[in-house]
Amino acid sequence: MSGLGRLFGRGESQRDWPAGRCRAAGGKKEKGPTPEEAIQKLKETEKILIKKQEFLEQKIQQELQIAKKHGTKNKRAALQALRRKKRLEQQLAQTDGTLSTLEFQREAIENATTNAEVLRTMELAARGMKKAYQDMDIDKVDELMADITEQQEVAQQISDAISRPVGFGDDVDEDELLEELEELEQEELARELLNMDDKKEEPSVELPSVPSTRLPAEPAPKADEDEALKQLTEWVS
Numbered sequence: 001m002s003g004l005g006r007l008f009g010r011g012e013s014q015r016d017w018p019a020g021r022c023r024a025a026g027g028k029k030e031k032g033p034t035p036e037e038a039i040q041k042l043k044e045t046e047k048i049l050i051k052k053q054e055f056l057e058q059k060i061q062q063e064l065q066i067a068k069k070h071g072t073k074n075k076r077a078a079l080q081a082l083r084r085k086k087r088l089e090q091q092l093a094q095t096d097g098t099l100s101t102l103e104f105q106r107e108a109i110e111n112a113t114t115n116a117e118v119l120r121t122m123e124l125a126a127r128g129m130k131k132a133y134q135d136m137d138i139d140k141v142d143e144l145m146a147d148i149t150e151q152q153e154v155a156q157q158i159s160d161a162i163s164r165p166v167g168f169g170d171d172v173d174e175d176e177l178l179e180e181l182e183e184l185e186q187e188e189l190a191r192e193l194l195n196m197d198d199k200k201e202e203p204s205v206e207l208p209s210v211p212s213t214r215l216p217a218e219p220a221p222k223a224d225e226d227e228a229l230k231q232l233t234e235w236v237s
Contacts, residue, residue: 035113042106049099056092060085
């Protein structure tokens with residue numbers, strides 16, 4: 001069967017129909033195709049129309065070349081080629097429009113299928129959420145949260161009680177301790193001032209001046225050594 005015959009349904013037998021479309025016995029109304037079957041059929045038809053477009057474009061180019069070939073030499077043949085070219089261009093325009101319509105219809109079915117699937121998923125999720133919360137009561141939840149808050153407060157009070165210092169010295173007056181600390185600071189300050197006064201009264205120690213005599217770099221004779229020893233003794237005394 002040719003592509004155009006399949007497009008317009010001529011010569012189509014029941015064995016060519018997709019599953020679910022066969023006519024029932026007794027002339028009952030046939031069952032409509034599923035969205036998947038309709039999309040597949042539209043895609044097959046689009047392929048046929050695309051091939052038809054390519055064929056018409058080739059024929060148009062051929063007729064154009066024939067018209068150019070004859071030109072003014074065979075005006076009648078040239079005009080006939082141009083007429084055929086014009087008819088082919090009209091068919092190509094119709095095919096383009098039909099293909100656009102089929103593409104729009106296929107996209108609409110695809111979108112409808114997607115939306116239906118999304119809706120089913122959302123409905124399933126809603127039922128699952130409802131089932132998850134069916135055993136929950138908002139009043140019970142509020143009571144539970146109040147109990148948790150109360151237990152947290154009790155735990156905090158217990159922690160504070162455990163961490164509070166326990167033992168001797170809790171009855172000591174803090175003002176008394178501060179007064180004693182101030183007395184100790186005053187005693188320390190007086191001791192430091194007394195030490196400073198004692199240091200001022202001590203006489204300064206005068207150190208002897210450094211001898212100006214330069215010691216020889218080489219070993220000196222014994223007389224020179226005696227003279228140097230004498231000068232050193234006088235400097236020390």
